[in-house]
Amino acid sequence: MLSERAQSDIRALRARYPVAQSALLPALLRAQEELGWVPPEALAEVARLLDLPVEVVAEVASFYTLIxxxxxxxxVVQLCTNVSCLLSGAEEVRRRVEERLGIRAGQTTPDGRVTLLAVECLAACDQAPCAIVDEQRYGPLTPEAAVRLVEELP
Ligand code: FES
Incomplete structure (x- = not known):
């Protein structure tokens, strides 16, 4: 499933760390970079390449919202719904973005353009309410700015 190049990159990551677990998150991100997400077959492949139990790989993958x-x-639009953001208006941001996209958090637009996720703290509480769109962080967001952000996504 993973290309030779991705497999080679993951082996190189493994070689960089004294223990395989340390290479796990970057390896999962490398798999995701290639496939767009990490399906069960890719989890198994990462486990094989790092010589880790697939259950460990699956647990780590399910723990991190970035995987x-x-x-x-x-x-992928990730809206923080943790306490600092909630206190700064994240609920209204989420409501307006859901309304604009016509989906609820956890869903993907029917045209496959945007997946909207409600996530835990994005470690940017000083920028509350905030969001990560693809790999870029935005905040503090007004509901209007958040709607504009999703409207402008190609
Ligand atoms: S609570 Fe939203 S970034 Fe920390």
Whole structure:
């Protein structure tokens, strides 16, 4: 499933660390970079390449919201719904973005353009309410700015 190049990159990551677990998150991100998400077959491949039990790899993959274990749209919008963001208006941001996209958090638009996720703290509480769109962080967001952000995604 993973290309020779990706497999080779993951082997190189493994060689960089004294223990395989340390290479796990970057290896999963490398798999995701290639496939857009990390399906069960890729989890198994990462486990084989790092010589780790597949259960360990699956646990780590499901723990981090940056690792997608379900197919996602071309763009992923992650809205923080943790306490600092909630207190700064994240609920209204989420409501307005859901309304604009016509989906609820956890869903993908029917055209496959945007996946919207409600996630835990993005470690940017000083920028609350905030979001990560693909790999870029935005905040503090007004509901209007958040709607504009998703409207402008190609
Ligand atoms: S609570 Fe939203 S970034 Fe920390």
């Amino acid at each position: 997608f274990t379900e197919p996602v749209g071309r763009h």
